[in-house]
Structure formats: C-alpha cells, structure tokens
Amino acid sequence: MALDIQPSVTGTTGRLKLTGQLDGASAPAVRNEIEHLLTQKLDRLVLQVEDLTFMASAGLRIIIFAKQRQPQLKIYVVKPQEPIIDTLRKTGFYDAVYVQDTDPGDEASVN
Amino acid sequence: MTERSFEGTLDSLEPIRDYVAEQAAEAGMDRSPIYKLCLAVDEIATNIVIHGYEEAGLSGDIIVQIIASPDAFEVQLWDHARPYDPNLHEQQSDTGLDLPLEDRRIGGLGILLAKDSVDKLDYVSTPEGNVHSFTMLLKQAGTASNGSEAT
Numbered sequence: 001m002a003l004d005i006q007p008s009v010t011g012t013t014g015r016l017k018l019t020g021q022l023d024g025a026s027a028p029a030v031r032n033e034i035e036h037l038l039t040q041k042l043d044r045l046v047l048q049v050e051d052l053t054f055m056a057s058a059g060l061r062i063i064i065f066a067k068q069r070q071p072q073l074k075i076y077v078v079k080p081q082e083p084i085i086d087t088l089r090k091t092g093f094y095d096a097v098y099v100q101d102t103d104p105g106d107e108a109s110v111n
Numbered sequence: 112m113t114e115r116s117f118e119g120t121l122d123s124l125e126p127i128r129d130y131v132a133e134q135a136a137e138a139g140m141d142r143s144p145i146y147k148l149c150l151a152v153d154e155i156a157t158n159i160v161i162h163g164y165e166e167a168g169l170s171g172d173i174i175v176q177i178i179a180s181p182d183a184f185e186v187q188l189w190d191h192a193r194p195y196d197p198n199l200h201e202q203q204s205d206t207g208l209d210l211p212l213e214d215r216r217i218g219g220l221g222i223l224l225a226k227d228s229v230d231k232l233d234y235v236s237t238p239e240g241n242v243h244s245f246t247m248l249l250k251q252a253g254t255a256s257n258g259s260e261a262t
Contacts, residue, residue: 002125021128024157025121054128054146056153057220067212075212083146090227091220096212 002026007033009040013104017048027058034066043074046103050079059084060093076104114176119164119190127156127175131186138179140247147228148247152186154221155197155232155243163192163241174240181249188243194236197222197243 003026006017014037022030037045045066049055066073076098080088088094098104115130117123128149135145156173164170174189226232231246 021125023121023124023128023153024161025124054149054153056124056150056157057224058157060220064212064215071211083143083150087150087224091223092210092215093212 005030005033007037012041012043013046014042015046015048019051021054022052022059023056024058027062031062031065034062038069044076045073046076046078048078055084055087060091063093074098076100078103112176112178114174116172116174119160119171119173121160124153124156128153130175134177135184138184140184144247148245151225151228151245154225156188158195158221159190159192163190163195167193169193183249184247186245189240191240194241196234198234
C-alpha cells in the first residue's frame with residue numbers, strides 16, 4: 001500500500017502518524033509535511049510508526065533533514081516494527097532518536 | 112527463472128518489492144529475510160531510477176529476474192540506465208555512523224543497507240545492460256543465512 005500521513009500539533013509537539021510503506025516515492029510527501037510542521041515552534045517531533053510496514057533509507061534521510069533544519073529538535077520513533085528497528089540500529093540512528101513503545105505525550109507547559 | 116518488466120520510475124518501487132516478496136515467499140523464504148531482500152532491491156532500484164535514469168535524462172525499464180534454487184534465491188535487476196556501480200560509490204562508514212544526526216551525510220545510506228541486507232550483491236555493466244544481482248543463501252527450507260530465523 002502507499003503511505004498515509006496524518007500530521008497533528010499539540011503545543012510544541014508535532015506528530016506524524018505514518019501508515020503503509022515509506023520509500024523513495026512516498027518520502028517527498030513526508031518531507032513536505034515535516035517542513036510544514038517545522039514552520040511552527042516545535043520542541044519535539046513524534047513519528048508514530050506502528051503501522052509502517054516498510055522504511056527505506058529515504059526515511060532516514062528525512063530524519064536527518066529534520067535535525068539539520070532544527071538541531072535541538074527531539075525526534076521520537078514510536079513503536080517501530082522489528083525490521084525498522086534493525087534498519088535504525090544498522091545505520092546508527094537508533095541511539096540518535098528516542099525509540100519507544102509509547103507516545104511521549106505532550107510536554108506540560110512550564111510557567 | 113521468472114521475470115517481469117517495470118517502468119523505471121519511483122512509482123514502480125512498491126510493485127517491484129511486491130513481486131520480489133511474492134516470489135521469495137513461494138520459494139519458501141521466511142518474512143525476515145524477505146524484508147531484507149526487498150529492502151536491498153528497493154535501495155538499488157531507487158538509485159537506478161534517480162541516478163541512472165532521471166538525473167541522466169534517460170528513461171527505460173527495470174527488468175526483475177528471479178532465479179530460485181534449493182541453495183539460493185537470486186534477484187537480478189536489469190536496466191539500460193547510466194551505469195551506477197554500488198561498489199564504486201561511497202557508502203557511509205562505520206565511523207560516520209556515530210556522528211550526530213545534524214552532521215550526518217545524506218548519501219550512502221541506501222548502499223550501506225543494500226549490501227548489509229543480502230549475502231551477496233554483485234554488479235556488472237554489459238552491452239546488454241547493467242545488472243545488479245542480489246543473492247540470499249538458503250541454509251534450509253524457509254530460512255536464509257542473512258537474518259535467518261531460528262527454527
């Protein structure tokens with residue numbers, strides 16, 4: 001199946017729920033959504049990938065793009081499937097992002 | 112041997128993966144090695160489309176040939192694009208993998224993944240076309256030596 005992208009923003013947390021397959025054909029759409037999200041003041045980008053069944057290196061390049069745009073951005077990868085975890089480990093991305101089983105939630109505003 | 116021809120465009124990436132996965136499953140390969148094989152094929156097919164065809168101002172097909180034997184499952188990608196030898200292009204090295212993300216190079220990740228995902232990746236450019244060959248060795252029915260699942 002192609003890729004379905006559902007973006008949302010809550011406070012300073014941007015989220016992209018990705019369903020389907022992320023490859024060279026679908027990557028530009030993801031990059032466009034991230035570019036749009038980063039026009040807002042975000043501290044965190046949460047990639048919800050529980051239903052992402054395939055991710056090529058194009059997905060990794062998107063993560064690099066986001067970090068180069070905003071070096072202080074914390075990137076979370078939530079519930080990746082095992083083959084995608086393997087890709088993240090092989091390429092050194094696993095320790096550079098926050099891989100977790102649950103959504104980090106929204107940051108409480110600090111007064 | 113079976114083969115199927117696909118347009119050399121990014122829209123063909125998913126159909127190519129589906130075809131390879133379907134043939135690999137019929138040959139008895141398990142899900143993990145199938146995923147790795149499809150990843151490798153996808154990365155190289157992407158390079159063929161972008162660097163071999165589009166950037167070179169060319170157009171053409173990618174022919175996928177499948178050669179299955181009891182000991183190995185081989186996928187060949189044939190193209191008539193500008194030659195693009197994955198062994199000659201720099202892939203991200205082990206030292207580069209530790210860099211902070213904002214300092215990482217964009218290129219080379221696909222070739223790194225492709226080479227690491229299959230038992231053998233060969234390339235040759237011939238007058239009949241360029242050929243990438245991906246081989247998964249089958250230790251026993253249903254497993255592959257690269258990423259094999261314990262039974």
